[in-house]
Amino acid sequence: MESKVRRIGVLTSGGDAPGMNAAIRAVARTCDFYGIECLGIYRGYNGLIRGDMKPLTAQDVSGITSYGGTMLYTARSPEFTTEEGLKRAADNCRFRGIDGLIAIGGDGTFRGLLDLSGYGVSVVGIPGTIDNDIACTGYTIGYDTACNTAIESIDKLRDTMRSHERCSIVEVMGHKTGHLALYVGVAVGATAILVPEKELDYERDVINPIREGRNRNRTNFTIIVAEGAASANDVAKVVSEETGIDTRVTILGHVQRGGSPLARDRVVASMMGYSAVKVLAEGGTNRIICYDGNVYTDIDIVEGLKMKKGLDESLYNILEAVTSGA
Ligand code: F6P
Numbered sequence: 001m002e003s004k005v006r007r008i009g010v011l012t013s014g015g016d017a018p019g020m021n022a023a024i025r026a027v028a029r030t031c032d033f034y035g036i037e038c039l040g041i042y043r044g045y046n047g048l049i050r051g052d053m054k055p056l057t058a059q060d061v062s063g064i065t066s067y068g069g070t071m072l073y074t075a076r077s078p079e080f081t082t083e084e085g086l087k088r089a090a091d092n093c094r095f096r097g098i099d100g101l102i103a104i105g106g107d108g109t110f111r112g113l114l115d116l117s118g119y120g121v122s123v124v125g126i127p128g129t130i131d132n133d134i135a136c137t138g139y140t141i142g143y144d145t146a147c148n149t150a151i152e153s154i155d156k157l158r159d160t161m162r163s164h165e166r167c168s169i170v171e172v173m174g175h176k177t178g179h180l181a182l183y184v185g186v187a188v189g190a191t192a193i194l195v196p197e198k199e200l201d202y203e204r205d206v207i208n209p210i211r212e213g214r215n216r217n218r219t220n221f222t223i224i225v226a227e228g229a230a231s232a233n234d235v236a237k238v239v240s241e242e243t244g245i246d247t248r249v250t251i252l253g254h255v256q257r258g259g260s261p262l263a264r265d266r267v268v269a270s271m272m273g274y275s276a277v278k279v280l281a282e283g284g285t286n287r288i289i290c291y292d293g294n295v296y297t298d299i300d301i302v303e304g305l306k307m308k309k310g311l312d313e314s315l316y317n318i319l320e321a322v323t324s325g326a
Pocket of ligand 1: 014015016129130131173174175227257
C-alpha cells in the first residue's frame, strides 16, 4: 500500500491507562510495516509545543505491552488550549515533517486533535481512559484492567469487613461518569452503587438496602461510590448515624490506573493502534477509532464529540433485584 502520509507522530495525553503502551507499539510497528516514519512525542501536547520528540522504531517498542502507564509519558496541557500554544505545536509539526498525528486519550485529547487539524495535519484519535466515558465507542483502552484492579481490592476488603461485621465504603474513580463504579459494583455484588448520573437519595439508595440486608441477617456491606457521586466520608457518616453499623472508608484512587494490562486491553489497543495508522495511510483524517465489542470502525471527530454517553441503564436496572438478597 502506498501511504498518503510520510511521517506519523504519536502521543498520549490526559490520564494514563493500562494498554496505552500496546497501542503505541502497534502504531510504531504498523508504521514500520508500511514504510512510514514514526515519531514518539513525549508528555502529550506539551511535547508537541516544545519539540520533545524522537524517532520511534519497531525495536524501541519491543517488550512494552506488559507494562502499565505510557512509555511516552503523559500530561494535561493548558498551554495547548491557547492560540499561541496551538500555533507552536503546528509549527513544530511542519518543522519536523509530521503530516499525520495519532493521539491516545479522552475527549479533551480529541478536541486538541481537532484544533490541530485546522493547521493541515491529518489526525486520528484512539480512545484511552479507564473511565470508558467516550460516547462514540463502546470500549476505551484501560477500562477492563482498571475494573479488575478495583475488584481485586474490594474482594480483599470484603474479607475483613465480613470478619468485623462492618460496612465498607469504597470510592472508585469517575468524576463525571459512573461506568466504572457500576461495572465494579455489580461484579463485587455491592449493597449499593452511587454514580454521578443519578441523584442521591440516602434513604432509598443506601439506608434501605442496608436495612433490608440486615433483616435477612446480613452483617457486612459494601457501598461503591464513584468519586463524582458523593464524598465517601459523608456516606460513611450517614450510614453509621442511621444504622449504627461500624464503617470504614477506602479510597482506591490512582492504584486503579496502574498495573499490567489484561488481555482485553492489550488486544483492543493493538487493533486500535493498527487501525489508526491505516486510516492515516489511506488518506483519512479527523477520525476517532471505535470498538463496539465486536467490530472496529472510525467516526468523524466532530460527530463523535457531539455524542453523549449515558449510563448502561439495563445494568443499572438489575440492581434492585440482585442486591436484595442477604
Ligand atoms: O483518567 C480519568 C480519571 O481517572 C478520572 O476518573 C479521575 O477523576 C481523573 O482521571 C484523575 O486524574 P488526575 O489525578 O491524573 O488528574
